[in-house]
Amino acid sequence: MINVMTAASFGELSFALAFETSSALGSVALGRGQKILGVRHFSKPRAHALEFAPAIQSLCNEHGITPSQIAAVFVSAGPGSFTGLRIGITAARTLALAIGAKVVALPTLEVIAQNALDAVPRSPRVAVVLDAKRARVYTAGFVLKSDRYVAIDEPREADPANYLAPQPRDCAVLGEGVVYHRDAITASGLRVLPDELFAPRVETVYALGLQRAVQGDFVPARDITPVYIRLPEAEEVWAAKQESGKLPGR
Numbered sequence: 001m002i003n004v005m006t007a008a009s010f011g012e013l014s015f016a017l018a019f020e021t022s023s024a025l026g027s028v029a030l031g032r033g034q035k036i037l038g039v040r041h042f043s044k045p046r047a048h049a050l051e052f053a054p055a056i057q058s059l060c061n062e063h064g065i066t067p068s069q070i071a072a073v074f075v076s077a078g079p080g081s082f083t084g085l086r087i088g089i090t091a092a093r094t095l096a097l098a099i100g101a102k103v104v105a106l107p108t109l110e111v112i113a114q115n116a117l118d119a120v121p122r123s124p125r126v127a128v129v130l131d132a133k134r135a136r137v138y139t140a141g142f143v144l145k146s147d148r149y150v151a152i153d154e155p156r157e158a159d160p161a162n163y164l165a166p167q168p169r170d171c172a173v174l175g176e177g178v179v180y181h182r183d184a185i186t187a188s189g190l191r192v193l194p195d196e197l198f199a200p201r202v203e204t205v206y207a208l209g210l211q212r213a214v215q216g217d218f219v220p221a222r223d224i225t226p227v228y229i230r231l232p233e234a235e236e237v238w239a240a241k242q243e244s245g246k247l248p249g250r
Contacts (some may be wrong), residue, residue, distance in 0.1 A: 021075075024045035061174060076106055093221055109139070141153050
């Protein structure tokens, strides 16, 4: 895992929140400067709507601060759960507009890639895969540079076998998509990292967010949007009905 103590100071008196709501098990972290003060993991899968706001309130109460003291929000922006991403992005946008908090939006695949730092031995390259249904994955490749995995291509939707086939033999694979596409991924012959490295970590969202905050890499509040890659299914159905002229009342 990335160590937040290696990041340049974002301001030792600055409070920041980190949101990881792209996966089934969401989590929230509160930090001050380089130190993570506390983390709340949701109690069960897909509990984002019920537990997200109480988790933030609990962390703020525990450390005696109010939401108005939050200077920055670091949010995992996708791809991932459509509903979970909406919750995290909406909360980040709300804090930005309401109290002027700065927002850093982080690609979820980049967040997951950093888990490979815990693998022994470390692989010089990794491919992260998430399930996209329809026998496809959301994926991107990363290369190890100075104790961090850096993206070498853009997130995309792909057939897992086709994406992994041309990857170099020293590439390792991780991400929750392995669970759903294990046969195709095993057939690639690439190293598959342990299951405990598959899920995104809110601590990594905080660490990467802090690094980008130091660089001033913020997103304007009204431009904060989830990284979906593909439209949500409901929107695809709506678009198909528009094209076919089968909308209600027609």
